[in-house]
Amino acid sequence: DAKTTQPPSMDCAEGRAANLPCNHSTISGNEYVYWYRQIHSQGPQYIIHGLKNNETNEMASLIITEDRKSSTLILPHATLRDTAVYYCIVRVSITGKSTFGDGTTLTVKP
Amino acid sequence: GAVVSQHPSRVICKSGTSVKIECRSLDFQATTMFWYRQFPKQSLMLMATSNEGSKATYEQGVEKDKFLINHASLTLSTLTVTSAHPEDSSFYICSALQTSEGHNEQFFGPGTRLTVL
Numbered sequence: 001d002a003k004t005t006q007p008p009s010m011d012c013a014e015g016r017a018a019n020l021p022c023n024h025s026t027i028s029g030n031e032y033v034y035w036y037r038q039i040h041s042q043g044p045q046y047i048i049h050g051l052k053n054n055e056t057n058e059m060a061s062l063i064i065t066e067d068r069k070s071s072t073l074i075l076p077h078a079t080l081r082d083t084a085v086y087y088c089i090v091r092v093s094i095t096g097k098s099t100f101g102d103g104t105t106l107t108v109k110p
Numbered sequence: 111g112a113v114v115s116q117h118p119s120r121v122i123c124k125s126g127t128s129v130k131i132e133c134r135s136l137d138f139q140a141t142t143m144f145w146y147r148q149f150p151k152q153s154l155m156l157m158a159t160s161n162e163g164s165k166a167t168y169e170q171g172v173e174k175d176k177f178l179i180n181h182a183s184l185t186l187s188t189l190t191v192t193s194a195h196p197e198d199s200s201f202y203i204c205s206a207l208q209t210s211e212g213h214n215e216q217f218f219g220p221g222t223r224l225t226v227l
Contacts, residue, residue: 036218038154041201041221041223042220042221043114043116043203043205043218043219043220043221044154044203044205044218045218046215046216046217046218087153093213093214094214095214096142096144096207096214096215096216097144097156097159098144098156098205098216099156100146100153100154100155100156101153102153103153
């Protein structure tokens with residue numbers, strides 16, 4: 001699975017959009033980009049995934065660059081409950097095997 | 111999304127004893143489950159892939175005789191930490207793979223906090 005690079009930490013004001021970047025320059029054509037988050041002492045929670053196109057669901061939006069070498073997770077209106085470690089993972093869908101990097105600790109401040 | 115449960119959520123045991131952790135997919139069948147371990151302030155580390163009806167595949171550096179994995183049914187995988195020692199104290203997380211419409215999705219359990227005294 002391709003390696004990802006994320007900033008170690010970010011702050012965001014409550015109610016503002018949180019934009020979390022991820023670099024995955026060695027991604028292969030059949031690898032998806034997945035985002036999970038982990039709130040303290042809980043299991044990771046699935047947020048969103050995509051292959052080439054931008055995606056949006058009730059939690060977030062995922063913007064993938066045209067060359068697929070990077071992506072951005074957008075939480076449109078961050079709340080205090082969005083404070084968590086966010087992991088960007090690239091993997092082949094069929095294996096399901098996710099390798100976690102260090103992630104980005106997002107702190108949403110009032 | 112699909113639900114994965116773990117039992118127990120917390121366990122404290124004495125050094126030298128064995129501890130079994132269960133991982134269940136509650137509303138779907140999972141031929142493949144994964145076991146992760148997470149130390150404080152660190153990321154999740156994949157320990158092994160559990161396949162229903164066959165032997166688990168362990169990641170490099172993980173002792174298969176110490177961390178016994180059994181995936182006897184399509185909804186249950188168990189991890190047994192044998193002869194546990196304080197250095198085995200960690201947060202153990204499982205995940206189950208759900209296949210739908212040709213796409214595999216991974217759902218995680220809430221984790222089990224193991225403390226070995």
